[in-house]
Amino acid sequence: VSDAExxxxxxxxxxxxxxxxxxxxxxDVGRVAxxxxxxxxxxxxxxxxxxxxxxxxxAPYSRLAVQLEDALASFQIDEYDNFNQSGWSVLLRGKxxxxxxxxxxxxxxxxFPWAEGERSLLVxxxxxxxxGRRLLPA
Amino acid sequence: VSDAExxxxxxxxxxxxxxxxxxxxxxDVGRVAxxxxxxxxxxxxxxxxxxxxxxxxxAPYSRLAVQLEDALASFQIDEYDNFNQSGWSVLLRGKxxxxxxxxxxxxxxxxFPWAEGERSLLVxxxxxxxxGRRLLPA
Numbered sequence: 001v002s003d004a005e006x007x008x009x010x011x012x013x014x015x016x017x018x019x020x021x022x023x024x025x026x027x028d029v030g031r032v033a034x035x036x037x038x039x040x041x042x043x044x045x046x047x048x049x050x051x052x053x054x055x056x057x058x059a060p061y062s063r064l065a066v067q068l069e070d071a072l073a074s075f076q077i078d079e080y081d082n083f084n085q086s087g088w089s090v091l092l093r094g095k096x097x098x099x100x101x102x103x104x105x106x107x108x109x110x111x112f113p114w115a116e117g118e119r120s121l122l123v124x125x126x127x128x129x130x131x132g133r134r135l136l137p138a
Numbered sequence: 139v140s141d142a143e144x145x146x147x148x149x150x151x152x153x154x155x156x157x158x159x160x161x162x163x164x165x166d167v168g169r170v171a172x173x174x175x176x177x178x179x180x181x182x183x184x185x186x187x188x189x190x191x192x193x194x195x196x197a198p199y200s201r202l203a204v205q206l207e208d209a210l211a212s213f214q215i216d217e218y219d220n221f222n223q224s225g226w227s228v229l230l231r232g233k234x235x236x237x238x239x240x241x242x243x244x245x246x247x248x249x250f251p252w253a254e255g256e257r258s259l260l261v262x263x264x265x266x267x268x269x270g271r272r273l274l275p276a
Contacts, residue, residue, distance in 0.1 A: 029218055029225075033171055033178035038266070039210025040171035040178040044218065044227050072177025080167055080182065087167075089182050128176070 011086075015132030020090045023077065023132065025049055028112070030077035032056060032125065034067045034096070041067070047075070048111040054092065054125040055099070057111045068096035068123045075125050084137040094127040149224075153270030158228045161215065161270065163187055166250070168215035170194060170263070172205045172234070179205070185213070186249040192230065192263040193237070195249045206234035206261045213263050222275040232265040 015023070024030075032054075033042045043064065045056045054075045058065040073096035080087025099122040113119055153161070162168075170192075171180045181202065183194045192213045196203040211234035218225025237260040251257055 029220070031169070031180060031214065031216070033180050035173035035178050038231055040173050040180070040212045041231070042169060042171050042178070042180055042212055042214040042229060044216045044225065074178045074180055076169065076180040078169070078182045082167070087182065091180060093176060093179070 011136040011138060013134045013136060015088065015090065015134055017130055020092075020130045020132040021049075021052065023088065023090050024054070024092075027077055030054075030075055032064070032068070032096075033074040033076065034064075034071055036067065042076070046111050046113045050124065052127065054127075055111050056123050056125070057113050057119040058121045058123055059119055060121040065098075065121050065123065068125075069098050071096050073125050080135075081137075086135050086137040088132065088134040090130065090132040092125065092127045092130045094125055094129070096123055096125045098122070099124050149274040149276060151272045151274060153226065153228065153272055155268055158230075158268045158270040159187075159190065161226070161228050162192070162230075165215055168192075168213055170202070170206070170234075171212040171214065172202075172209055174205065180214070184249050184251045188262065190265065192265075193249050194261050194263070195251050195257040196259045196261055197257055198259040203236075203259050203261065206263075207236050209234050211263050213265075218273075219275075224273050224275040226270065226272040228268065228270040230263065230265045230268045232263055232267070234261055234263045236260070237262050 028046055029044060030047050031042050032045050033040055048055050075092040078087060078089035166184055167182060168185050169180050170183050171178055186193050213230040216225060216227035
């Protein structure tokens, strides 16, 4: 029994990796997660894709930046329709690393945070695994 | 610098605990998170409130049910508006426990999963901490 079961055992369709990447490319807000000694922390972030990795922009000495330095991390995105009781979710599990500013990505690929403030640190979440599911309407 | 900073440093308003509970009472889909040896896992779930705790209904021997037995766990909910670049998020950190079926909650308070299938196990997430933020439109 997989994790998918909790949400949608009967009308579930597993998404191919390619579909997961298409969904990620079509959106710009998701959730980053990390673990500390009190368990998981899940926080919304603006993001962009850099090939097959997630990029987020943070203030260099924020708590999130410190937690996402060479650490296990996940990125999650979902959408659901209350009327149809349907939806989808994508979970990317991997490792977060700080990106050396000496080797920036192309400007067009950078995440654009809605909030202002100094966000000179780019963090990359590189996947070890990406999984997705779609719950079809009943 | 708090975690809030990553999303909305300037127009951020911290939500009072009471506001967080009101938001949780007004919704029925959120995300549960746990940690395993590969880091955090974040999955959408239907939920309900039982006083100041989250209830979710699972199949008894699913991976999620096994992971949420006497474990650190979090529950997260958020909403955002792409047009206004605004939104809010609530994070509840605490512990997940299996609820003895000998002592069920009132039927009206039970979570109603959209998916069918046997979901005889009730899991409660009891908070140690609940925090929320609202990002006001620019």
